Amino acid sequence: MFDCPARMKTFTGLAAIATFAAELQSGKAASEDATALAALLDAFPDLVNDVSTGGASPLHTCGMSRANQHATAFLISRGADVDAVDAYGFTPLDRAASNNLAIAAEALLKRGADPDANGPPRDVATQSEARDVLKALDARAKEG
Numbered sequence: 827m828f829d830c831p832a833r834m835k836t837f838t839g840l841a842a843i844a845t846f847a848a849e850l851q852s853g854k855a856a857s858e859d860a861t862a863l864a865a866l867l868d869a870f871p872d873l874v875n876d877v878s879t880g881g882a883s884p885l886h887t888c889g890m891s892r893a894n895q896h897a898t899a900f901l902i903s904r905g906a907d908v909d910a911v912d913a914y915g916f917t918p919l920d921r922a923a924s925n926n927l928a929i930a931a932e933a934l935l936k937r938g939a940d941p942d943a944n945g946p947p948r949d950v951a952t953q954s955e956a957r958d959v960l961k962a963l964d965a966r967a968k969e970g
Contacts (some may be wrong), residue, residue: 839873841888842866846898855905856899867904874904888930889921891944898922908939916950923947923963925962926956935966 842863849855849862855938858864867874875883882890898918902908919939922930923940931947941947941963951959951964 839863839866839870839876839884840878840887840963843884843894843897843901844891846900846943847893850896860945861900864899865898871904874906875910881911883907883910883912883918885910885918885934886912886916886921889918889923889927890925892927895916895922895933896949898930898933902933908934917947919947920950923951923956923959924954926951926958928958928962931959931962932965933963941966 842861846858846861846863849860850858855861873884877883878887882902883906885898885908888894888896888901908919911917912921916924917939919934919941920932922934928960935941948960948963949961951954
């Protein structure tokens with residue numbers, strides 16, 4: 827059965843992720859905790875791991891656009907699953923690798939994302955010519 831309130835929360839959450847960095851950069855929000863995304867997660871904490879179309883979690887959407895990647899660390903701080911697998915078998919790190927989103931990749935790696943959780947993101951990054959993510963993966967490998 828179609829749950830309209832749940833769908834509205836999901837759509838609102840996706841919009842809040844997309845505007846997260848802009849709110850901070852413009853001064854509209856004084857801190858991460860003053861953003862629309864923070865307010866939404868305060869009201870509905872379960873949205874941090876909500877699954878939308880294609881099995882994508884909010885962290886997966888962070889790996890799908892340059893603007894969204896800025897919300898990665900914040901979502902993780904709110905309990906997002908760094909190794910969640912979407913309907914296509916990709917983790918958030920795989921998504922970041924496929925789109926060369928180094929900010930998202932570095933945040934995921936720093937907070938414990940398994941670089942080999944669902945196959946090597948290095949393969950995804952190499953196929954996508956994601957040089958910035960390859961650098962982040964190399965740096966993480968050197969750290970141990």
